[in-house]
Amino acid sequence: xxxxxxxxxxxxxxxxxxxxxxxxxxxxxxxxxxxxxxxxxxxxxxxxxxxxxxxxxxxxxxxxxxxxxxxxxxxxxxxxxxxxxxxxxxxxxxxxxxxxxxxxxxxxxxxxxxxxxxxxxxxxxxxxxxxxxxxxxxxxxxxxxxxxxxxxxxxxxxxxxxxxxxxxxxxxxxxxxxxxxxxxxxxxxxxxxxxxxxxxxxxxxxxxxxxxxxxxxxxxxxxxxxxxxxxxxxxxxxxxxxxxxxxxxxxxxxxxxxxxxxxxxxxxxxxxxxxxxxxxxxxxxxxxxxxxxxxxxxxxxxxxxxxxxxxxxxxxxxxxxxxxxxxxxxxxxxxxxxxxxx
Amino acid sequence: xxxxxxxxxxxxxxxxxxxxxxxxxxxxxxxxxxxxxxxxxxxxxxxxxxxxxxxxxxxxxxxxxxxxxxxxxxxxxxxxxxxxxxxxxxxxxxxxxxxxxxxxxxxxxxxxxxxxxxxxxxxxxxxxxxxxxxxxxxxxxxxxxxxxxxxxxxxxxxxxxxxxxxxxxxxxxxxxxxxxxxxxxxxxxxxxxxxxxxxxxxxxxxxxxxxxxxxxxxxxxxxxxxxxxxxxxxxxxxxxxxxxxxxxxxxxxxx
Numbered sequence: 331x332x333x334x335x336x337x338x339x340x341x342x343x344x345x346x347x348x349x350x351x352x353x354x355x356x357x358x359x360x361x362x363x364x365x366x367x368x369x370x371x372x373x374x375x376x377x378x379x380x381x382x383x384x385x386x387x388x389x390x391x392x393x394x395x396x397x398x399x400x401x402x403x404x405x406x407x408x409x410x411x412x413x414x415x416x417x418x419x420x421x422x423x424x425x426x427x428x429x430x431x432x433x434x435x436x437x438x439x440x441x442x443x444x445x446x447x448x449x450x451x452x453x454x455x456x457x458x459x460x461x462x463x464x465x466x467x468x469x470x471x472x473x474x475x476x477x478x479x480x481x482x483x484x485x486x487x488x489x490x491x492x493x494x495x496x497x498x499x500x501x502x503x504x505x506x507x508x509x510x511x512x513x514x515x516x517x518x519x520x521x522x523x524x525x526x527x528x529x530x531x532x533x534x535x536x537x538x539x540x541x542x543x544x545x546x547x548x549x550x551x552x553x554x555x556x557x558x559x560x561x562x563x564x565x566x567x568x569x570x571x572x573x574x575x576x577x578x579x580x581x582x583x584x585x586x587x588x589x590x591x592x593x594x595x596x597x598x599x600x601x602x603x604x605x606x607x608x609x610x611x612x613x614x615x616x617x618x619x620x621x622x623x624x625x626x627x628x629x630x631x632x633x634x635x636x637x638x639x640x641x642x643x644x645x646x647x648x649x650x651x652x653x654x655x656x657x658x659x660x661x662x663x664x665x666x667x668x669x670x671x672x
Numbered sequence: 673x674x675x676x677x678x679x680x681x682x683x684x685x686x687x688x689x690x691x692x693x694x695x696x697x698x699x700x701x702x703x704x705x706x707x708x709x710x711x712x713x714x715x716x717x718x719x720x721x722x723x724x725x726x727x728x729x730x731x732x733x734x735x736x737x738x739x740x741x742x743x744x745x746x747x748x749x750x751x752x753x754x755x756x757x758x759x760x761x762x763x764x765x766x767x768x769x770x771x772x773x774x775x776x777x778x779x780x781x782x783x784x785x786x787x788x789x790x791x792x793x794x795x796x797x798x799x800x801x802x803x804x805x806x807x808x809x810x811x812x813x814x815x816x817x818x819x820x821x822x823x824x825x826x827x828x829x830x831x832x833x834x835x836x837x838x839x840x841x842x843x844x845x846x847x848x849x850x851x852x853x854x855x856x857x858x859x860x861x862x863x864x865x866x867x868x869x870x871x872x873x874x875x876x877x878x879x880x881x882x883x884x885x886x887x888x889x890x891x892x893x894x895x896x897x898x899x900x901x902x903x904x905x906x907x908x909x910x911x912x913x914x915x916x917x918x919x920x921x922x923x924x925x926x927x
Contacts, residue, residue: 356881360895361889361895363895366724384883384888384890386887386890397791401879556895
């Protein structure tokens with residue numbers, strides 16, 4: 331028995347991770363959101379070892395950062411969480427003098443309301459949440475605007491994201507308001523519109539709406555462009571539309587949380603990701619859109635000219651990023667509960 | 673007729689339990705990346721898995737934690753069960769009750785409270801805090817399993833041993849432990865499983881240096897689960913089946 335215990339203690343001691351690196355970086359990110367080769371190449375170039383750990387939602391990441399308060403050097407919050415964490419003083423300002431490649435970014439994606447002047451965040455990947463339609467089952471002219479989603483013949487064929495902000499964004503854009511609307515009267519209007527739509531929705535799915543679309547269970551709805559891209563590759567009749575009323579844009583940005591220890595390494599990594607060749611490799615590998623203007627020429631033509639991944643400048647003008655709502659969030663929540671329970 | 677119905681019922685239960693696993697195994701050989709339509713047989717996801725060091729490392733770390741925490745929890749849990757069964761002392765009822773409270777309390781509560789405790793104690797989050805978290809999760813289950821095994825004991829055997837001059841330690845090691853082995857093994861397997869697929873407690877108690885498999889898979893939801901995860905799951909199931917088979921063989925030979 332004693333021997334056994336000693337052996338066990340020995341095993342435990344041997345299996346504990348060792349800390350021998352002098353230069354390291356702790357990155358906290360969604361799984362599979364950063365290709366291994368890109369990280370390995372960075373380590374080869376700089377000698378900085380990158381430790382990656384993952385979270386599954388912005389909420390979870392925020393909880394961990396708030397409670398643990400240290401141990402992470404870079405996080406990747408979505409735009410509204412950049413706004414929230416900035417206001418809650420959970421982020422450290424960036425040292426732009428160490429980010430020589432920052433100027434490679436397209437002007438359409440910097441200096442956004444959720445982080446004016448990019449004091450705290452560096453755009454990483456972006457995309458849109460807009461309308462998808464199966465022209466094979468509905469015909470090519472069935473849906474041309476957000477208003478068309480309210481047509482009676484869409485009853486039982488609709489799919490919407492299982493996400494409060496995304497759904498409200500659609501109704502608010504329909505009425506000509508901002509996706510970050512905080513005026514109670516305007517929200518009430520959006521709620522009334524959604525009340526008509528909700529009984530007609532067949533599925534709420536944010537994880538994999540492409541499945542329902544590809545199996546013809548639904549024919550029209552609102553999805554984010556990553557899903558649209560895959561669905562369209564599998565079935566060219568499934569098309570993605572940027573409606574004239576406008577749509578919501580999403581962006582994940584890299585930020586340095588309070589309590590980060592390896593600031594130089596974090597900035598080195600940020601600057602590395604802003605390099606045109608790296609940004610292009612990221613976009614190509616992952617199929618997401620890069621905010622890096624200089625990288626565009628290096629991206630294969632079929633991706634660069636695909637409107638689902640890269641809408642035109644004019645279309646991007648109709649898009650709007652979600653920001654943190656503050657007090658108004660409670661109103662949204664109340665309406666959302668009402669919609670979901672009736 | 674009755675016999676026939678019984679066997680149909682049994683088969684249905686097995687089908688219900690194992691069909692999802694079979695479907696997953698089936699799709700791990702599917703050439704199509706996204707859709708559920710069959711597009712031909714391929715082994716490329718298994719090849720991809722070998723190159724996906726991130727996923728592989730996380731799986732190894734998960735197995736390490738699961739084996740260690742199951743073993744440690746088994747030792748603590750068995751001793752706890754022995755104490756609760758063998759001795760009468762003040763606070764015994766409270767300890768027994770607290771075991772069940774631990775089993776009933778939601779993971780999120782255990783996870784957050786452990787995190788707060790570790791931070792208050794000034795620990796760095798990582799391997800050790802994760803191990804402590806998982807041991808805490810598993811101990812009540814082992815203790816309850818082994819305790820219920822003890823309850824079914826024939827006390828007179830122990831008394832006879834004492835009459836024949838056995839001391840406390842001998843009674844424990846020669847009589848109680850051998851009788852408790854099945855409960856011990858069941859507790860170990862249960863702990864191993866609990867530790868291997870726990871997401872919430874792991875999320876709160878681990879740090880940036882020690883990422884485990886469930887967290888890695890769980891946080892893929894944003895970008896979609898890739899087929900190499902199916903391949904990995906199949907590999908893990910095969911390992912599990914072999915392990916269970918071996919442990920049964922070993923136990924059989926001992927008797």
